Each structure stands twice: as structure tokens, then as C-alpha cells.
Amino acid sequence: xxxxxxxxxxxxxxxxxxxxxxxxxxxxxxxxxxxxxxxxxxxxxxxxxxxxxxxxxxxxxxxxxxxxxxxxxxxxxxxxxxxxxxxxxxxxxxxxxxxxxxxxxxxx
Amino acid sequence: xxxxxxxxxxxxxxxxxxxxxxxxxxxxxxxxxxxxxxxxxxxxxxxxxxxxxxxxxxxxxxxxxxxxxxxxxxxxxxxxxxxxxxxxxxxxxxxxxxxxxxxxxxxxxxxxxxxxxxxxxxxxxxxxxxxxxxxxxxxxxxxxxxxxxxxxxxxxxxxxxxxxxxxxxxxxxxxxxxxxxxxxxxxxxxxxxxxxxxxxxxxxxxxxxxxxxxxxxxxxxxxxxxxxxxxxxxxxxxxxxxxxxxxxxxxxxxxxxxxxxxxxxxxxxxxxxxxxxxxxxxxxxxxxxxxxxxxxxxxxxxxxxxxxxxxxxxxxxxxxxxxxxxxxxxxxxxxxxxxxxxxxxxxxxxxxxxxxxxxxxxxxxxxxxxxxxxxxxxxxxxxxxxxxxxxxxxxxxxxxxxxxxxxxxxxxxxxxxxxxxxxxxxxxxxxxxxxxxxxxxxxxxxxxxxxxxxxxxxxxxxxxxxxxxxxxxxxxxxxxxxxxxxxxxxxxxxxxxxxxxxxxxxxxxxxxxx
Numbered sequence: 001x002x003x004x005x006x007x008x009x010x011x012x013x014x015x016x017x018x019x020x021x022x023x024x025x026x027x028x029x030x031x032x033x034x035x036x037x038x039x040x041x042x043x044x045x046x047x048x049x050x051x052x053x054x055x056x057x058x059x060x061x062x063x064x065x066x067x068x069x070x071x072x073x074x075x076x077x078x079x080x081x082x083x084x085x086x087x088x089x090x091x092x093x094x095x096x097x098x099x100x101x102x103x104x105x106x107x108x
Numbered sequence: 109x110x111x112x113x114x115x116x117x118x119x120x121x122x123x124x125x126x127x128x129x130x131x132x133x134x135x136x137x138x139x140x141x142x143x144x145x146x147x148x149x150x151x152x153x154x155x156x157x158x159x160x161x162x163x164x165x166x167x168x169x170x171x172x173x174x175x176x177x178x179x180x181x182x183x184x185x186x187x188x189x190x191x192x193x194x195x196x197x198x199x200x201x202x203x204x205x206x207x208x209x210x211x212x213x214x215x216x217x218x219x220x221x222x223x224x225x226x227x228x229x230x231x232x233x234x235x236x237x238x239x240x241x242x243x244x245x246x247x248x249x250x251x252x253x254x255x256x257x258x259x260x261x262x263x264x265x266x267x268x269x270x271x272x273x274x275x276x277x278x279x280x281x282x283x284x285x286x287x288x289x290x291x292x293x294x295x296x297x298x299x300x301x302x303x304x305x306x307x308x309x310x311x312x313x314x315x316x317x318x319x320x321x322x323x324x325x326x327x328x329x330x331x332x333x334x335x336x337x338x339x340x341x342x343x344x345x346x347x348x349x350x351x352x353x354x355x356x357x358x359x360x361x362x363x364x365x366x367x368x369x370x371x372x373x374x375x376x377x378x379x380x381x382x383x384x385x386x387x388x389x390x391x392x393x394x395x396x397x398x399x400x401x402x403x404x405x406x407x408x409x410x411x412x413x414x415x416x417x418x419x420x421x422x423x424x425x426x427x428x429x430x431x432x433x434x435x436x437x438x439x440x441x442x443x444x445x446x447x448x449x450x451x452x453x454x455x456x457x458x459x460x461x462x463x464x465x466x467x468x469x470x471x472x473x474x475x476x477x478x479x480x481x482x483x484x485x486x487x488x489x490x491x492x493x494x495x496x497x498x499x500x501x502x503x504x505x506x507x508x509x510x511x512x513x514x515x516x517x518x519x520x521x522x523x524x525x526x527x528x529x530x531x532x533x534x535x536x537x538x539x540x541x542x543x544x545x546x547x548x549x550x551x552x553x554x555x556x557x558x559x560x561x562x563x564x565x566x567x568x569x570x571x572x573x574x575x576x577x578x579x580x581x582x583x584x585x586x587x588x589x590x591x592x593x594x595x596x597x598x599x600x601x602x603x604x605x606x607x608x609x610x611x612x613x614x615x616x617x618x619x620x621x622x
Contacts, residue, residue, distance in 0.1 A: 010388055016474075016539055016542040020470065022437055023437075025436060031475070047313065
């Protein structure tokens with residue numbers, strides 16, 4: 001029945017200023033830590049395949065310039081620079097399949 | 109041919125059609141650990157009560173050599189019968205006939221029985237075991253799904269709709285179960301997903317098995333798409349029959365009354381809840397201490413376990429219970445538990461089932477992930493569904509009721525009809541520790557021994573405010589009651605609410621925070 005006698009099997013969760021004895025769920029334990037967004041790194045917004053890369057490292061690009069084509073869900077998506085800058089690093093190669101949030105290009 | 113020959117001819121045709129995809133396909137179905145569609149219907153309905161319709165329906169597809177194929181019953185069995193003597197309509201997809209794939213006539217049989225169910229105001233049970241759309245029938249197959257979804261929506265809140273996933277249910281097909289009230293899954297047999305592992309692999313390069321992607325356990329524990337999880341088909345059928353014993357046949361009726369029974373003596377309500385609000389206990393034991401025969405039928409037991417929902421009876425009357433579960437995540441509300449509670453309240457409200465809420469929570473779960481998943485929008489669903497519900501609403505505050513959690517969990521302010529609190533209740537804007545740290549910040553900081561001062565102020569706040577009497581003095585609580593009086597108070601509240609008539613402003617429908 002009620003298993004309130006033995007405190008040892010419970011975890012402690014701190015909520016506001018109090019410690020509660022309780023069990024934790026798989027989902028709670030597996031929650032992903034927050035990673036602040038790095039404005040300079042361009043990440044894949046969807047999983048897909050790199051079809052073409054239009055820029056080279058060291059190249060000056062303007063806001064709106066097409067950097068590469070990411071094929072995803074049967075759509076050729078042109079990934080564009082969101083600011084003026086220099087291509088610092090290209091992380092992917094044509095033909096490469098990448099997951100979501102994978103770094104593709106870094107600008108500076 | 110005389111009559112006798114004609115009857116023999118009918119029997120011969122019936123026998124052939126009843127074999128579905130034939131002996132070999134049946135053998136394969138059994139080897140997968142599954143029953144045949146016909147056996148499933150017979151296992152679920154009262155003996156000899158099933159009456160089948162549309163057995164001789166044939167598809168009319170011509171392309172891709174389909175004109176040469178005869179598909180018995182077009183891959184689905186439909187009919188009516190009884191469960192515990194009450195009328196039921198049912199369809200079961202027959203995987204032995206081209207994988208139970210859905211074509212135009214197959215869908216037509218399903219929509220016909222759905223229309224019957226709605227017209228006759230009886231529950232509809234759908235047993236899903238299908239490879240999906242019949243590709244050879246093209247857009248006709250898609251049309252069939254659309255017609256089913258439309259009827260699921262029209263029937264929602266009018267007749268109970270039960271989906272039983274006993275095989276694959278993939279692609280668009282999953283949306284019919286998702287639109288129904290209750291989804292039953294069986295371990296190792298049920299598979300549900302929008303896009304299967306093959307597509308995920310080819311598009312995204314991610315590898316996962318069907319079981320890990322959308323098996324019974326995944327939907328019962330992780331997604332919340334399923335409401336009941338069973339280890340075998342037989343156990344699943346027992347669960348369906350038990351659920352049906354608690355709910356009314358349509359939205360004009362009340363749930364059937366059972367013979368009243370006292371709770372079992374082993375559940376002593378005074379011994380379950382620790383006085384210290386930071387110590388856990390299983391709130392289901394409190395429910396078992398309250399309901400007839402201690403028989404609590406839990407819904408979504410494995411998903412969002414920090415909230416508990418389900419059915420029980422008080423003096424023979426079905427009641428829908430909503431409770432915080434201090435045993436798991438201290439009973440906080442979060443994205444998933446908000447969805448779970450809000451939908452259950454709407455079910456009870458649609459089907460005239462009184463709601464009893466047991467409150468013991470520290471509040472909503474803090475966290476970046478929760479905020480970013482939209483806990484505001486999800487949490488608002490609880491406020492919406494409690495406010496909108498016009499069935500009798502009875503709330504009992506067992507211990508903690510802090511802040512937004514107090515308001516959300518069936519408070520007086522959302523028009524609960526009766527709000528009771530145990531003497532252990534703490535109704536406050538936040539817990540004593542947090543409150544004392546804010547209110548007495550200066551005194552604590554300036555004290556020679558800040559820790560001692562903090563403890564003293566926490567104690568002072570606890571004594572003055574962490575009790576039910578402040579709320580009772582404003583009339584927010586109707587009665588402060590001893591735990592052992594709870595069942596009596598609930599029973600009486602239901603009794604006097606029998607003619608409750610509470611309306612909503614005239615509207616087509618509201619805009620809930622879906």
C-alpha cells in the first residue's frame with residue numbers, strides 16, 4: 001500500500017525553496033540542457049543532404065547570399081547568410097547527410 | 109434451385125467470405141501472436157451477439173490488375189452486437205486480406221457503421237490492424253480516410269469512440285484513433301506512427317525499430333497517445349469491458365448506476381497522507397480509500413504520472429477523479445500532465461460524469477525546457493476545461509495548494525460547486541519557505557543568526573498562513589473536513605448536485621488553447 005515509510009528510495013527535487021521527496025520520471029531525467037544559440041554558426045533547420053556548397057572558406061559574403069543547398073523533404077533549400085561576414089569554417093561536404101541542428105557554416 | 113439449395117448457397121458464400129484472406133494468411137496472422145479480426149470481435153462482444161453487415165461488399169478498383177482480385181469483405185468486418193447486454197457497433201480491420209489495407213469500399217463499410225452508431229446513439233469500437241492506404245486505389249483511399257476522420261469528429265462528445273490498435277496503424281490511419289476518446293494498445297502488437305522506420309531512414313538517415321518508434325510502450329509512456337496498455341489481446345478486451353462499465357452510452361445519458369459498496373478496510377484514509385507536505389505518498393491509495401470496493405480504474409497510468417486520472421464510483425455513481433501525484437515529481441503540473449488532466453475533464457463534462465479533484469501540489473514545474481515547450485499554453489488548458497465544465501465539480505484540498513496550482517486545480521474561482529479542505533491543507537501563494545524568504549528578507553539578512561531567524565520566520569508563516577482556515581474565512585473553502593469524512597461529503601455533494609443546471613454564454617464553441 002502506501003510506501004511513505006522509507007525515505008531512502010526517493011529522490012529530492014528542489015522547488016522554490018523547499019526540498020520534496022519524490023520519484024523522478026524518465027522524461028524528467030532525460031530532459032536536454034539548454035544550449036544558448038550561437039549567432040555565428042549556421043545550423044541545419046531540418047535533417048537532410050548537402051547538395052551544393054557555393055562559398056569557400058575566407059570568402060566575404062553579404063546578408064542574403066546563398067551559402068549552400070540543403071536538400072530536405074524533397075525540397076532544395078537555399079541556406080543564406082543572415083548577416084554580412086567572412087566564411088570562417090565549412091563543416092560539411094557535398095553529398096553529406098546531416099541531422100537537425102548540425103553545424104554547416106560558421107561566419108565571422 | 110429450391111429454398112434449401114439457396115440457403116446452402118448462402119452458407120457456402122458466407123463460409124468463403126468469412127475466411128478473409130484464406131487459411132495461409134490466417135496462419136500467418138496467428139504466428140504473429142495476433143487473433144483474427146473475427147475472433148477479436150467474438151472475444152470482445154457478448155457470446156452470439158455479433159451480427160455482421162456488408163460481408164459481400166466488393167471493391168470496384170480496376171487499375172494495376174485489381175479488377176482480377178477478389179478481396180473478401182474488402183478487408184474489414186463491421187457489425188453490431190452487445191457488451192454486458194448493451195448495444196455496441198464495431199468494425200475490425202482484417203489484416204489477412206491484403207494487409208487490411210484501406211480502399212474506398214473498405215472505408216465505406218466503416219463510415220456506414222459509424223453513421224449507424226451516431227444515429228442509434230451507441231458506442232463505436234474500431235479495431236485497427238492495417239498496412240495503411242491501398243496504394244492501387246490512389247486518391248479514393250485518401251478520400252476514405254477523410255470521410256472517417258470527419259465522422260470521428262462529428263461523433264466526438266456524442267457517443268463514446270474506442271480505438272483498439274492490434275497491429276500496424278501507420279500514416280494517415282493514425283488520425284482516426286487520435287480523434288477518438290480512448291486508445292487501447294497491446295505490448296509487442298500495436299504499432300503507430302505517421303512515418304515508419306523505412307521513411308525515417310531514407311529521409312533522415314536515422315535508424316530505429318518499429319517498436320522503439322511507435323510500439324505500445326512508447327505510446328503508453330512517452331507520447332500519451334494511448335490511454336490503456338495491456339500485455340495481451342485478452343487483457344485489452346477486459347480493459348475495454350471495464351471502461352464501458354463506467355461510462356454512459358451517449359451524451360444524453362448518465363453512467364449506469366452500480367450496486368453501492370464500501371471501500372475496502374485495508375485502505376485507511378487517515379494513514380496514507382504524511383502531515384509533512386514535502387513527504388510523498390501514492391494519491392491512488394487515497395482514491396482507493398474513497399471509492400466503492402476500492403476499485404479505481406486508472407487512465408494513462410504510465411504517462412505523465414505526476415497527475416492521476418481515472419474512474420471510480422461513490423455510492424454506485426461513476427465519478428471522474430483528477431489528482432496530483434506527490435509520489436512522482438512531487439505532483440507538479442507540467443506540459444504533459446496539463447494535457448492529460450484537461451482532456452479528461454472535457455471527457456467527463458461531455459458525458460455527464462461528476463468530477464472529483466484531489467489537490468496536493470507545489471505548483472507548475474520550473475525549467476527552461478518546460479517554458480520552451482509552451483507550459484503557458486498547455487497549463488492554460490486546465491483552467492479552460494475546469495471553467496468550461498458544467499458537470500458537478502467537487503474539489504478536496506489534501507495538503508499543498510500553492511500559487512497558480514491552487515487556482516488551476518478545480519478551485520472555487522473556476523466555479524467548482526463544492527470545495528473542501530483537510531486540516532492538513534496549506535493554501536497560500538507559495539510554500540512557507542519561499543514566502544518567508546521574500547517577506548522577511550530584511551529581518552533574516554540583518555539578524556545576528558540569519559539561519560535561526562529564517563527558521564523562525566518560516567515557522568511563523570506556516571502557523572499563520574499555511575492552513576485551510578484563511579481560505580475558509582473568505583468562503584473560498586466551503587468546509588474543512590476530517591479525512592474520514594471525505595467520502596460522506598463527496599457522496600452528499602453528488603446527491604445534491606443531481607439537478608445542477610449551469611450554463612455557458614451563447615457561443616458556437618470556445619477557442620481552447622489547443
